[in-house]
Amino acid sequence: MEQNDYGRPPVVPSAATSSAPTPLRPGTPNTDASRNLYDNTDSGSNVPGTGTNPFVSPDASRPASSFESSSGSPYEEPAEAPGGQRYFHSRLVKKGEIEKPWLNKADPKEKWVTILPLLGILLGLCISGFLVWDGMRSVVKHKYCPVLDEDFSSGLDPSIWTKEVQVGGFGNGEFEQTTGGDENVFIGDNGHLMIKATLQDANLVEKNNVINLLKDGTCTSKDYYSCVAATNTTAGNSTIVPPTLSGRINTKKGATIKYGRVEVTAKLPVGDWLWPAIWMLPVKDTYGPWPSSGEIDIMESRGNNHTYAQGGNNIASSALHWGPDPANDAWWKTNNKRKSLHTTYSAGFNTFGLEWSQKYLFTYVNSRLLQVTYTNFNKPMWKRGGFPDSTSNGTRLVDIWSQTGRDNTPFDQEFYLILNLAVGGTNGWFEDGRSGKPWLDHSPNAKKDFWEARDTWYPTWTQPQLEVSRVLITQQCDGNEEL
Structure with missing residues (x-):
């Protein structure tokens, strides 16, 4: 085909x-x-x-x-x-x-396509620069004079530092007896201050005994129950002496400030139910008993690890305590915390700081830019608190701070520094029913229950000390501290 x-x-x-x-x-x-x-x-x-x-x-x-x-x-x-x-x-x-x-002859309007964006950028930079300059101009630059610069190379100076010796729990129901001995407060081989928690003598806890600090004259409190504790083994009685020992020191005798800066470089402890704190109290209760005269908590933490529900040694908290009475403490309005990044505050040294003036107060970790809490004293603290007219029992509450005419009262007086390591407590710092807490705050057996559970928490005390390498305190000395 x-x-x-x-x-x-x-x-x-x-x-x-x-x-x-x-x-x-x-x-x-x-x-x-x-x-x-x-x-x-x-x-x-x-x-x-x-x-x-x-x-x-x-x-x-x-x-x-x-x-x-x-x-x-x-x-x-x-x-x-x-x-x-x-x-x-x-x-x-x-x-x-x-x-x-169209390329043979340039359009005169075409240049504005480039000029206008450049003018906008230049204008934005000028406005930003002015705002930064104006902000810096409005910030008062204070002058600071040294009060204390302590690295403990010469030991613990008794003219500055006082070891507090008590058994009463310091108003928080704490489970430690603070001692004046070298076992709990001492300078380590590395030249650092150590505040260490240890177990109480089991014989004092489990047998009928009395610890009477008034008898030997070592008690640093005027309150009887802060100086005397006992163990009663009678059936049905759960009273025991503090089941642990620890330390608490202050600068009330030798280093106080009204406005200024405080920096404490420290490594926090490791161990369940340990409670380290760096804080300040007023030298005098000018406006009445706590919290009427104020309290400044620069740093508080917990020795539990990062899995603890409320935050363990990976969290640093700061707060101001202020109010007409304990039931109306408005700390929750001036409270905050900072979490460490990819580590804990027990893994190394960190600087916990405070800057305080009549106009503001803030705390920080390592840098003034890394603030934990900031309080601007731009209105009276009584107004800020929004307190009720009377207490639950009908007692009228009176503004105890308005007499000064200052917005920052009660934070307008001399304060001193406290370093301590507490153990446990019944004030809610460790919440009931969380993360295996072995006691209940309102139980009369709280201390005993804690002691009997020591096989669960004592093995976690691998680093049971607050270690401090430096304390720096400076006083604002502008010549006009009211700035």
């Missing part, structure tokens, strides 16, 4: 297809209205692409169409190559230089 140029047998048109010309496909150029441009006229057949055009469809039965009118095609027939085949002609625009007349 005869084949065409592409290996296909020729298609013979039927009578129906040969009797009349096939209409042209729309858009197909041709030389006249009766002949398809791609037909093989030499063969006398209308079979498309028989050796002439490889780009047409091989489907012989598909009808063609055309945009042609009766007047004929506007296109010319392509020239034929030798052998009767037509050349392929592309309608693409020939490659050449594209004219861009």
Whole structure:
């Protein structure tokens, strides 16, 4: 069988297809209205692409169409190559230089496309610079004079530091007896101050005994119950002496300030239910007993690890305590905490600081930029507290601070520094029913329950000391401390 140029047998048109010309496909150029441009006229057949055009469809039965009118095609027939085949002609625009007349003359408005954004950036920088300058101009730059710079290289100076010796729990129901001996407060081999917690003598806890600090004259409190404790083993009685020993020291005797800075560089302890604190109390109860005269907590933490529900030794808390009575202590309005990043405050030394003036008070960790809590004294503390008109028993509450005319009262008097390591307590610092706490705050057996659970918590005391490398106290001395 005869084949065409592409290996296909020729298609013979039927009578129906040969009797009349096939209409042209729309858009197909041709030389006249009766002949398809791609037909093989030499063969006398209308079979498309028989050796002439490889780009047409091989489907012989598909009808063609055309945009042609009766007047004929506007296109010319392509020239034929030798052998009767037509050349392929592309309608693409020939490659050449594209004219861009708008580039011959610059538009004068075009420069503003660049100038306006630059002016906006410059204006923004000027405004930002002014705001920074104005903010810095409004900040009072205080002058500070040294009060205490202690690195303990010469030991614990008794003219500055006082070891507090008590058994009463310091108003928090704490489970330690603070001692004056070298076992709990001492200078370590590395020259650092150590405040260490240890276990009480088991015989004093489990047998009938009395600890009477008044008898030997060592008690540093005037309160009887802060100086005397006893164990009573009578059936049904759960009274025991403090089950642990620890330390607490202060600078009331030799280093106090009214406005200034305090920085304590310390490494916190590791051990369940340990409670380290760096804080301040007023030298005199000028406005009444606690918390009427104020309290400044620079740092408080817990020796429990980071999994402890309230936050362990990875958290440092700061607070101010102030109010007309203990039931109306507004500490929760001036309280905050800071979490250590990817470590704990027990893993190394950190500086816990305070900056205090008549206008503001803030605490920080390592840098004044890393603030824990900030209080702006821009309105009277009594108004800030929103205290009720009377107590629960009907006693009228009176604004005890308005007499001074200062917004920062009671934080407008001399304060001294306290460093201590407490153990346990019944004031809520360790919440009931969380993280395996082995006692209940309101239980009369709290201390005994804690002691009897010592096999669970004492093994965690792998670093049971508050270690202090430096204490720096400076006094604001501008010549006008009311700034």
